[in-house]
Amino acid sequence: MPGAAVSARVEQVYREDSRRILATLIRLLGDFDLAEEALHEAFFVAVERWQRDGVPDNPRTWLVSTGRFKAIDVLRRRARFNASRPLLIAQLEELEQAHWSGEEVEDDRLRLIFTCCHPALAADAQVPLTLREVCDLTTEEIARAFLVAPATIAQRIVRAKAKIRDAKIPYQVPTLTELPERLDSVLRVIYLVFNEGYSASVGDELTREDLTREAIRLGRLLMELLPEPEVMGLLALMLLHESRRPARTSADGELIVLDEQDRGLWDAGLIAEGCGLIERALAGGRFGPYCLQAAIAAVHAEAATAADTDWPQIVGLYDVLLRAVPSPVVELNRAAALAQRDGPLVGLTQIDGILQRGELLDYHLAHSARAEFCRQLGRVEEARAAYLRALELTRQVPERRFLQERLRGLD
Structure with a gap:
């Protein structure tokens, strides 16, 4: 295979499988940083070896095995210069003797998510750590999801890694008896992964299909374990x-x-599956915020046209959701629904109340929604200022073009 074709194949495997490979290496090595180093070493070796020997039948297994051997080499060098460190030598011996099979790769990301969401870790570190290690989001992307500074996210991740290492937190899916108490944080992680894929925080593309696909895959795995x-x-x-x-x-x-x-382009198969799931979930009478949000999405999905949307039902569901999980973002979404039911002035009043409390001031969707209501009400200069503020806050190219087009519409 020509060199350019091999390089392209290596890049494809990295793009599609690097986080799965990293998850397995973290479990095998018990060290995030060593696993990260081993991952990059393995891909570096692949560029040379695959040109000489051809691309292996199972590139993922090959890369995990190569990364593992590279990590063993690193530990050998460290042990040679730190012979007085018995823990390092013990780690090397354990790794050299450990059995590994390529069949173990598939579920390692779910295992890693449960490790990152272990109750021994600080609650505010669990989700950022998972998004960084499992999904390869940057600290900047994660910070935008949490509306906090990137430096704060970086510190949380570093502390969480140290805690996992020092407390020897195991890399495993909890037992069925342990699963319920560990579930909330894992659900939150999977949904944040999906959200980053559904509306990427930065970049030239609106969506990242690799992340939405991965979140749905993890959701299916989790439902097999615990159909709650x-x-x-x-x-x-x-x-x-x-x-x-x-x-x-x-x-x-x-x-x-x-x-x-x-709406003719909407995927009818996914809609049918989603509506069927939410009907099953709600039938038991015991449900929480994800069921309520899914019920809202189902109302949208069942409307043949935008004009057919049952906005009173959506507002009612948001009322229940807001009582269950008080949140300025939920309040913002409810304001948008109220505007559809009762008019833009009602929605604008709700959003102004949120902003006046000092909440969502750095959230571009709050300002773009406010701009839209002002535009509908003919308050052009207010709309212009709100669109400009939203434009300052978003780094996603399609959203920026959309906001710029709205601004030109005001002119």
Whole structure:
């Protein structure tokens, strides 16, 4: 295979499988930093070896094995210069003797998620650590999801890694008796992964299909382990949102808002599966925020046109959701629903109340929603200022083009 073709294949494998490989290496090595180093060493070796020997039948297994041997070499060198450190030597001996099979690769990301969400870790570190290590999001992307400074996220991740190492937190999926108490943080992680894929925080593309696909895969795995209503609700929510993907952008990559989408492009199979799941989840009468959000998504999915949307039902569901999980973001979404039911002035009043409390001041969607309501009310200068503020806060190219087009519309 020509060198350029091999390089392209290595890049493809890195893009599609590097986090799965890293998850296995973390479990095998018991050290995040060593695993990260081993991962990059393995891909470096692959560029040379695959040109000489050809691409292996199972590149992922080959890379895990190569990374493991590279890590053993690193530990040998460290042991040679630190012979007085018995823990290092013991780690090397354990790694050299450990058995590993390529069949173990598939579920390691779910195992790693449960490790990153272990109750021994600080609650505010669990999700950032998982997003960084399992999904390869940068600290900047994670910080945007949490609306906090990147330096704060970086510190949380470093402390969490040290805690896992020092407390010897195991890399394993909990037993069935332990699963329920560990579930909330894992559901939160999977949904944040999906959200980053559904609306990427930065970049030239609106979506990152690799992340939405991975979140849905993890949701399915989790439902096999624990078919609880909230697990069903989360999976339903992701499927219903994912069903809209084909209609969310134009042929040239421009953003299309929900009311203007061609609903004939929505994926009927995903909608049917999602609606079926949420019906099952709600039938038991025991449900939480993911089920409520999925129920809202189902109301949208069942409307043949935007005009057919049952906004009173959506507002009612948001009322229940807001009581269950008080949140300024939920309040913002409810304001948008109220504007559809009762008019833009009602929605604007709600958003102004949120902003006046000092909440969501750095959240671009709050300002873009405010701008839209001002535009509808003919308050042009207020709309212009709000669009400009939203434009300052977003780094996603399609959203920036959308906001710039709205600004030109005001002129």
